[in-house]
Amino acid sequence: MIQIEDLSFRYGRRTNLFDGLNLSMTGGHIYGLLGRNGAGKTTLLKIMTGMLFPKTGTCRVLGCDAPKRKPAMLEDVMFVPEEFYAPALTIRQYVDLYAPFYPKFDREQFDMFLDELQLTKNDGFGSLSLGQKKKAILGFALAANTRILILDEPTNGLDIPSKTQFRRMVASLATDDRCIIVSTHQVRDIDKLIDAVIVLDNSKILLNQSVEGITRKLAFRTVAELSGQELYAEESVAGYQAVIPDANDGNTQINLELLFNAVMADRQAVQHIFNR
Numbered sequence: 001m002i003q004i005e006d007l008s009f010r011y012g013r014r015t016n017l018f019d020g021l022n023l024s025m026t027g028g029h030i031y032g033l034l035g036r037n038g039a040g041k042t043t044l045l046k047i048m049t050g051m052l053f054p055k056t057g058t059c060r061v062l063g064c065d066a067p068k069r070k071p072a073m074l075e076d077v078m079f080v081p082e083e084f085y086a087p088a089l090t091i092r093q094y095v096d097l098y099a100p101f102y103p104k105f106d107r108e109q110f111d112m113f114l115d116e117l118q119l120t121k122n123d124g125f126g127s128l129s130l131g132q133k134k135k136a137i138l139g140f141a142l143a144a145n146t147r148i149l150i151l152d153e154p155t156n157g158l159d160i161p162s163k164t165q166f167r168r169m170v171a172s173l174a175t176d177d178r179c180i181i182v183s184t185h186q187v188r189d190i191d192k193l194i195d196a197v198i199v200l201d202n203s204k205i206l207l208n209q210s211v212e213g214i215t216r217k218l219a220f221r222t223v224a225e226l227s228g229q230e231l232y233a234e235e236s237v238a239g240y241q242a243v244i245p246d247a248n249d250g251n252t253q254i255n256l257e258l259l260f261n262a263v264m265a266d267r268q269a270v271q272h273i274f275n276r
Helices: 041-048 091-101 107-116 130-143 160-172 211-217 256-265 267-275
Strands: 002-009 018-025 029-035 056-061 077-080 148-152 179-183 196-201 204-210 218-223 232-236 239-245
Touching: 002 041, 018 041, 018 204, 029 041, 029 256, 041 056, 041 077, 041 148, 041 179, 077 130, 091 107, 091 130, 107 130, 107 160, 130 148, 130 160, 196 211, 196 256, 204 211, 204 256, 204 267, 211 218, 211 267, 218 256, 232 256, 239 256, 256 267
Parallel strands: 029 179, 029 196, 077 148, 148 179
Antiparallel strands: 002 018, 002 056, 196 204, 218 239, 232 239
């Protein structure tokens, strides 16, 4: 659904942010895009939506050249940025204005989302808190039912119950014909939601694996003492939280924060594990 080949991009005369980037993303997955500040996550998302243009290479989304921003692509791509504009409208007016751009927008589904998020269509954006505005925008994005859904830091500004609701709502939309991308620093908010992980750093893809593939080769455990076999470990109250390679049990739940720190600490060792 998204195919990036030999892509290069830079801002002005600065050194290339991306140079020869290759990435393929398919339907039926909820991807977690992880990276440090400045790694290029938001830039990459904007390239996918045609909001930024690569210097060289290609980015094709749903078979379309993303920079051309053809209506056939835009009506099936939804992007919710971290910082968004909420006009001085009621939620009802917002839907009436923007829903026609998305042919598969489901008003009944949107009403259900609003009810779950404890909002009404008569609420005005001007009277809502930042978190409430975020919930309304996310509800609209999910109800648009686009084949590509891109969310940049979607849980920022949400309280704990709203984060739970968000995960449940996104999971309900997962189909084989839909690609969902969630870019975030709040990795604990999505570790039970995603089924594939992409780690981006220094303009390169350091890891692109399914959660199932990761847990086949890495175990995430709390251990009392270190054995020396750990790929990465952090001290905790109960001992050490550790990433252990080749555990061969496949039963542990992924810990995205530990995984990300392990990749940052020794990217070559992690890549060796997944390339052999």
